[in-house]
Amino acid sequence: MIKKMFLATCIVAFSMYSCSSDDDNNTRPAALDPETAPKASVDRFSENAGTLMVRTATNGLPEANEPINYDSGAPFITQGFSPSGDVVRYYNFDVQSTNPAPIFLFFDTEGNAVENQINLIDVIPGDAGYNDFWQVNRVIVSDDYVANTITSMQDLLASGYEIQATSTIVNCPVVPEGSTASMRLGSEDNEIHMGWYKDQVVYYFSFFEKILDGGASNIVPLSPIYVSFNINPDDSNPESGPASGFVSETGTDQTHNVIASLPQDDFYSPLWSVNVYDNMDFDIVNNLSSAGMANILATGVATVNCPVVFME
Template structure:
């Protein structure tokens, strides 16, 4: 089993653990037999299953085309949009998320030193991701890549994915379905779970070497409209829908120039301690807390209060300049 497959299976199986996974069809397709599936009906269903897949052959991800991914285009980015001045990576250029503007050192609710990645603004409406299971099985199809239908820059894209379980026939061959269109055309049953996963789609070869705990830091592969894409996976805490939305947790930040002033807000950068990368950005929750979410509800406090802020209490006591300025995907990867 490849590393990609191992990670993909964990992504789905971890969230569906403890859930009873039922086969797609549990009764007769016709009348008679009191609802009991007779021999003729079983043969008929087997024929139908084979017919559904006739003309379709599996695609080897190793030889499939790859989608071009650009997280920093005007269509994809909000705070991180490529310009001649900032030099953010170009389309399909591998990104080192361990440096530059992509990782921040802040503070926890009790003054802990935390580090988190910066994956830009994300909506609270997740995008669907599709995981395929054969009828009667409670683990994903071996070797099958998960399927998505949007990537950065597409309308409706989100780093946060709402997991949908797709039930396929017992004789389904892995990677026969490589797009949402394939799944829909085949008429496979789809079931929305309450599970969310944080999996930013990135150019192949990108790196983000830090994780909270023993998470795998490598890239996972998936299908997007018949093309292969790569994404990170952050599993520092289990995530579930809050209603129909990604849950939020507060973060308090301050900038070198306050918003509303010339050049103020994000373009001016976070205030840091002298000679250090240490900000006084304070997260309200940590991965082991029940209310934790890596989608942060951003509150901005006056930079005049920077020295006085050392934990959540002092951050909330600081003069607040803006509440809910943005929702940003910043998974915590270190707590000291």
């Protein structure tokens, strides 16, 4: 139900509202058209936004506002193993916090999503408090509310409308317009969606292989992942660890990274707590059991957003 309501607010078509009188024009804010409104500048690879994926003069990561093709291979997609040793693939959206950011969805008093209204956020990559993971908040508007007259947090707070916080957390990375990430599990929607940010339009993906529950603490759940790098992490060597890339089988993209849960598991989360094992043990690791027997060099070194999009 949450998925259907959430997707219902991602409609991009928009009909301009015509006021019936001069008095209405004076008292109602003008609706904005998402198709013609200004677009926010988005850069996932700036020093402020990125952690493992920060643009340099040589690594070729896209510039600000340049579309990102997450289907283009490393470093954006990784092939690893499931707990039982089957092949899985997952996108890499870099380090994210366990503290979700708020996203606001608009509903009428009968609980129906407001037609044509797009969702509202108040932070984008590079802003303090940004997260790919969003806590869903329901905004209950009046019967005469006109879609897309609220397009900023300032508008929302000034409106006085009731805001109902939920424990539902969704994975929706904000990306530049035109970005692509076509892989999903099953029949999930793989389109890019529009939202409001400070009266500007932003674009984001949605990954619904698992709807998360933040519980009373409002924290993004974690699940373990076991990885190995071409050069074992060494604080004295900046080229070690993530900078050296994952170890893979010769001539292929097959890593021996092992995830500890699958989307059908109750404890699955696309926010993975990273455990690093010695690359000398690469050949013996091919499932969760063998990963547990490897020499673990470090645990919980980062929390990374890597939604699973293929399972063998």
